[in-house]
Amino acid sequence: MRVKLSLIALCLVMAAMLAACGGEAKKDEKNDKKADVETGEVAKAPAPAQKLVLGVAGAHSGDLASYGLPTVNAAELVAEKINAAGGINGAMVEVMPQDDQCKPELATNVATKLLSDGVKIVLGHICSGATKAALPIYLSGKIVVMSPSATNPPLTQSGDYPNFFRTISSDDAQAALDVSYAKSLGLKKIAVIHDKGDYGKGFATFAKQFVEADPGMEVALFEGVTPGAVDYSAVVQKIKSSGADGVIFGGYHPEASKIVTGMRKKGLEIPFLSDDGVKDDTFIKVAGKYAEGVYASGPMDFSKNPLYLEAVAAHKAKYGTEPGAFFPEAYSAALALLNAVKVAGSTDYDAVCNALRTSYVDTPVGKIKFDAKGDAEGVGFSMYQVKDGNYVEVK
Incomplete structure (x- = not known):
């Protein structure tokens, strides 16, 4: 019985000592962290990169x-x-x-x-x-x-x-270049076609103004087309009927490729001039052989x-x-x-x-x-x- 009591007493003493040690360790850890903060040396997680x-x-x-x-x-x-x-x-x-x-x-x-x-x-x-x-x-x-x-x-x-x-540069400068180049080709009656969008119609409107301002040139047709149409045979016929000797188009390559293709298939071989919305290799891929000879303005080389x-x-x-x-x-x-x-x-x-x-x-x-x-x-x-x-x- 005495042996049991002695063992129990010994265990209680050891538990108390361990608790005290743990408390001191936590206290020391807390004091160490406090010291690190005071000295500015506390370990921090790396800040995320800006x-x-x-x-x-x-x-x-x-x-x-x-x-x-x-x-x-x-x-x-x-x-x-x-x-x-x-x-x-x-x-x-x-x-x-x-x-x-x-x-x-x-x-x-x-x-x-x-x-x-x-x-x-x-x-x-x-x-x-x-x-x-x-x-x-x-x-x-x-x-x-x-x-x-x-x-x-x-x-x-x-x-x-x-x-x-x-x-x-802006479309007024681009349109001026297209009209000037059309004149250098000897064109006098221009069919100005556009896709009704801010870009295409804006460019075409400036082209129309520059053609009208030149006494040696005239606008034979000013016409908008609907983007995404299957074909543009109606506008191709209007171009042909207008007696135009050249076309200036304002818009992007999907519509331009279809119009050019329709013109060439109808035997309409007059010059086709356009903007930087057409000066793209995709136009050439889509229009194929009918792209040959097409003019398009674009950013300087x-x-x-x-x-x-x-x-x-x-x-x-x-x-x-x-x-x-x-x-x-x-x-x-x-x-x-x-x-x-x-x-x-x-x-x-x-x-x-x-x-x-x-x-x-x-x-x-x-x-x-x-x-x-x-x-x-x-x-x-x-x-x-x-x-x-x-x-x-x-x-």
């Missing part, structure tokens, strides 16, 4: 994806290059693509999404109609937007959107610019293909936006806009900054013609 989100809005699917996907690629390449050099003001660039299929109703959804996600700079949109629809949303949220391809003049010239910039060559080489290395439409303008826009954030020291709306207008940046389309309206200074258009299945610049 990020700068670049929204990329445009047609990433559908008939006009060939215009929008090169912009996503351009943004990714620029982000990779900048991140490899340490990012912008310590932040890593993250690309956030948003697909609008060049449809105004989807563009407003995209703009609302980017606004709700707190994005402050957006590369896009691609089409003028989609851009116009989205801009009020961006303006209300003080988001800076830059398009590589939206050429509708009022987007900058109206003064309604001080948050909008672009790395491509930058192929001798070292930065252009570098950007194209990077695209081929990563994606294994040629860049596609509006790639140099998109690459330049991404560089310009990110450089403006760097110069501004933040994504502050006023500071970024001011940096875009006052700080030059070297890009594939040249050393640029933006005028008070938001247009890039020093960019312009050239005329191209399909020869042996490729667009070639004509002088």
